[in-house]
Amino acid sequence: MIQFEKFKLSNGLKVIVHEDQSTPIACVNILYNVGARDEEPEHTGFAHLFEHLMFGGSVNIPNYDQPLQMAGGENNAFTNNDFTNYYLSLPAENLETGFWLESDRMLSLAFSDKSLEVQRNVVMEEFKQRYLNQPYGDVWLLFKPLAYKKHPYRWNTIGMELSHIENAQMSQVKDFFSTWYHPGNAILTVAGPVKTDEVKRLCEKWFAPIPGKPVMKRNLPVEPPQSEARKLVVERNVPSSALYIAFPMCARMHEDYHSYDLLSDIMGNGASSRLYQSLVKEQKLFIEAGSYVSGDHDPGLWVFSGKLTEGVSMEIAEQAVWKELEAMAQEGPTKDELTRVQNKVESMYTFGNMNILNKAMNLAIFEWLGDAEFVNTETEKYRKVSTEKIHQIAKATFKKEHSNTLHYLSVTHA
Amino acid sequence: MLERTLQPPYRNDFRIPSLEHDSFKTATGIPVFLFKAGSENVLKIEFVFNAGHIQAGNGTIATACNMLMREGTKNRSAKEISEALDYFGSYYESEATRDRASVCLYSLSKHLNSTLPVLMEVLNEPSFPEKEVQLYKDNLIQKLRVNMKKIDFVARQKFPSLIFGEQHPYGIQQTEQSIGAIQRENLQELHKKLYLHGIRYVMISGNLGKDEEAWLKNILQQCTMRPEFGESLSKPDILPPQKKFIQSAEAIQSALRLGRCVPGREHEDYPGLQVMNTLLGGHFGSRLMSNIREDKGYTYGIGSGITPLLNATLLSISTEVGKEVTGDALKEIYKELQRLRTESVELEELELVKNYMLGTFLRSMDGPFQLAERFSSLIDFSLPESWYHQYLEKVKNIRPENVLSLAKKYLKPEDFTELVVGCE
Numbered sequence: 001m002i003q004f005e006k007f008k009l010s011n012g013l014k015v016i017v018h019e020d021q022s023t024p025i026a027c028v029n030i031l032y033n034v035g036a037r038d039e040e041p042e043h044t045g046f047a048h049l050f051e052h053l054m055f056g057g058s059v060n061i062p063n064y065d066q067p068l069q070m071a072g073g074e075n076n077a078f079t080n081n082d083f084t085n086y087y088l089s090l091p092a093e094n095l096e097t098g099f100w101l102e103s104d105r106m107l108s109l110a111f112s113d114k115s116l117e118v119q120r121n122v123v124m125e126e127f128k129q130r131y132l133n134q135p136y137g138d139v140w141l142l143f144k145p146l147a148y149k150k151h152p153y154r155w156n157t158i159g160m161e162l163s164h165i166e167n168a169q170m171s172q173v174k175d176f177f178s179t180w181y182h183p184g185n186a187i188l189t190v191a192g193p194v195k196t197d198e199v200k201r202l203c204e205k206w207f208a209p210i211p212g213k214p215v216m217k218r219n220l221p222v223e224p225p226q227s228e229a230r231k232l233v234v235e236r237n238v239p240s241s242a243l244y245i246a247f248p249m250c251a252r253m254h255e256d257y258h259s260y261d262l263l264s265d266i267m268g269n270g271a272s273s274r275l276y277q278s279l280v281k282e283q284k285l286f287i288e289a290g291s292y293v294s295g296d297h298d299p300g301l302w303v304f305s306g307k308l309t310e311g312v313s314m315e316i317a318e319q320a321v322w323k324e325l326e327a328m329a330q331e332g333p334t335k336d337e338l339t340r341v342q343n344k345v346e347s348m349y350t351f352g353n354m355n356i357l358n359k360a361m362n363l364a365i366f367e368w369l370g371d372a373e374f375v376n377t378e379t380e381k382y383r384k385v386s387t388e389k390i391h392q393i394a395k396a397t398f399k400k401e402h403s404n405t406l407h408y409l410s411v412t413h414a
Numbered sequence: 415m416l417e418r419t420l421q422p423p424y425r426n427d428f429r430i431p432s433l434e435h436d437s438f439k440t441a442t443g444i445p446v447f448l449f450k451a452g453s454e455n456v457l458k459i460e461f462v463f464n465a466g467h468i469q470a471g472n473g474t475i476a477t478a479c480n481m482l483m484r485e486g487t488k489n490r491s492a493k494e495i496s497e498a499l500d501y502f503g504s505y506y507e508s509e510a511t512r513d514r515a516s517v518c519l520y521s522l523s524k525h526l527n528s529t530l531p532v533l534m535e536v537l538n539e540p541s542f543p544e545k546e547v548q549l550y551k552d553n554l555i556q557k558l559r560v561n562m563k564k565i566d567f568v569a570r571q572k573f574p575s576l577i578f579g580e581q582h583p584y585g586i587q588q589t590e591q592s593i594g595a596i597q598r599e600n601l602q603e604l605h606k607k608l609y610l611h612g613i614r615y616v617m618i619s620g621n622l623g624k625d626e627e628a629w630l631k632n633i634l635q636q637c638t639m640r641p642e643f644g645e646s647l648s649k650p651d652i653l654p655p656q657k658k659f660i661q662s663a664e665a666i667q668s669a670l671r672l673g674r675c676v677p678g679r680e681h682e683d684y685p686g687l688q689v690m691n692t693l694l695g696g697h698f699g700s701r702l703m704s705n706i707r708e709d710k711g712y713t714y715g716i717g718s719g720i721t722p723l724l725n726a727t728l729l730s731i732s733t734e735v736g737k738e739v740t741g742d743a744l745k746e747i748y749k750e751l752q753r754l755r756t757e758s759v760e761l762e763e764l765e766l767v768k769n770y771m772l773g774t775f776l777r778s779m780d781g782p783f784q785l786a787e788r789f790s791s792l793i794d795f796s797l798p799e800s801w802y803h804q805y806l807e808k809v810k811n812i813r814p815e816n817v818l819s820l821a822k823k824y825l826k827p828e829d830f831t832e833l834v835v836g837c838e
Contacts, residue, residue, distance in 0.1 A: 022453060024428065024430075059418075065699040066699055069697060072426060072772055072774075074697075074773065090773060091776050096424075097424055100421060107418075119711075121710075122713070125735070125736055128667055129667060129734050136560075205416065270496070272496035287553040287557060307556075309552070343500075347502075347503030347504065347520070347521075350456050353453070
């Protein structure tokens, strides 16, 4: 059970405080409700590039990192399809430095040309390092546009192509900031050996003076239902062929979400899962095989992925995967399988609470999903899932006409 | 009017949490340490063995033995072991590093009586079934082929051999041949020698009730594994510095590694070396990051680190840069080494680095699991409990002239081994 208090400043900033006296470290987490799904198709990769620019100095503080490190702190950030999250941790004695830094970059950035130029290059190197110069690195660059036709999830957080980043202009940066980076579009979490009253005082001092703005209403294209199987075949210079199959699934806050998630755990999470036992250990068709859900805010994907054993044909491998999917669709899971993955979820959440930064982040993410209190009720939602429900979902989901398949074929040449 | 241009007051005299714990010895003499704390009823139990690369002879066989223990015992198949542990939501984690091996169980305290017996069976009676050994070898060879396509993997794998030589366990590289040579009999032999007779200690951290604690102690008391000291370990002969290029077709980036051996944790230069390293490349705002990422945009990331091993300590710099700027990036790296050797560091930058190090140390003590880890690394290096306090005091007292003289001593370019993996 995570205790917390929640309040809202007059400019619209939501604040959550979690007191934990057992750690010497305080965390400040700010989630901005903007992600890659909010980008224009002609300017993808922008939310993530912008995340980099948030470290290029703010209106009153030329350098973000130095003063934080002077106070013994450390920070990082990540961008996904739905939101951008910034976090820092520092010795609790120096908490106010965190407020000073985060409030100033919410107020306004320095918008330096040099910073934009350098971060464009850094992000392009990131693109190369993680997506282009990496075996299987381009899988999601290929797979997302196959599985999504209309919704902005069809591009990756890093962007559709290098040129979108290369061409980013300062005027776009300023517009982006003014649209999305303001108190009403953010959630602040403070966790650690802090006092709620002190956090309130610091919020009033540093964040309350930032002017509020109207919150942008989203109007995203809706992904139409899929009615026929889609398939993409590519050849790459990699040692093992890989197979990906994805099926559309519900949104994160849909009541079926937990069933989909457990279905992926039973099928393909860990050494005792069906796909691993059958495809890797017994039939030896794959060297790795697993399944997971994308977990995005809007309707997402249920994904199988695996790397084939050398010498195994794609056709045989694919048939074997479908056999497992169909078996689940026909018979559903056993009671033991369900209990096992429910127990795993319980311990995953419990272990997650051993780390103060995790708690701060989870509180912010659940508040973004609707209510920070979900952090305490999530395990219960997984407990309520029945074998019948998972059976029903498997039956409705694992259909050829709902499948998106990527054959990533190994062609080795010296 | 709110003053936004000035940083609020901050301090660096943080209270460092204590490493207070319980300990006892089992009937066979295994030291057991208990860090009881935390709000959640979870437990981590780690068994640590003299079964790393250096004790086993090489990393391939050490890791194979460590990984394959859970793939079958006298009474249970691999599947039954996984199911038994997964059913109660526990996590099994094991690894063999250069100097030690460990097998670790994370469990909700309430399920400990179901999960720990399975772990004890894995530790005491692994059967290394032939078909599991074969499958492990086949899959590992294929994964190695995938990894050899990654320039950073090739660099990470090759670099130690340029420092420690191809023959010493610290430098021996994993190859398809070395994987192919793994035999069930060797694994059984290693297990007997390094696990059953080579346990070092058991580290327990988390929260458990009185009854659970008594039960746990009882199980450990019955443990028949023995802590015996093996033969003393061979010190590597450090090779003379060299420059090496490895061609990687189609690479659009180059992986760079530069490094040398430096004195270890027992040496008086060590705290200062850590300060110097943090300044150079040990944090986000370091000299290397500021220059090569933030100023030039050559890379997504660059860093340096000090890796203390039992028989050597390595200072190394690593990065991946765009292939067309490989030469420029190397030039800038050497320029930063030169700057540290010739210019005295400003007091403000030095203070920043020291405060950051103190904060990082504090961050590594968040909760019982981490406290136990900090304590483990003292035991692993046979250092006294007072070591951290002395170390932190020494860090606080490092002055610009200390950094300058350490840099002059340890950052000469001719002492560095340099490796580039990329496409020319």
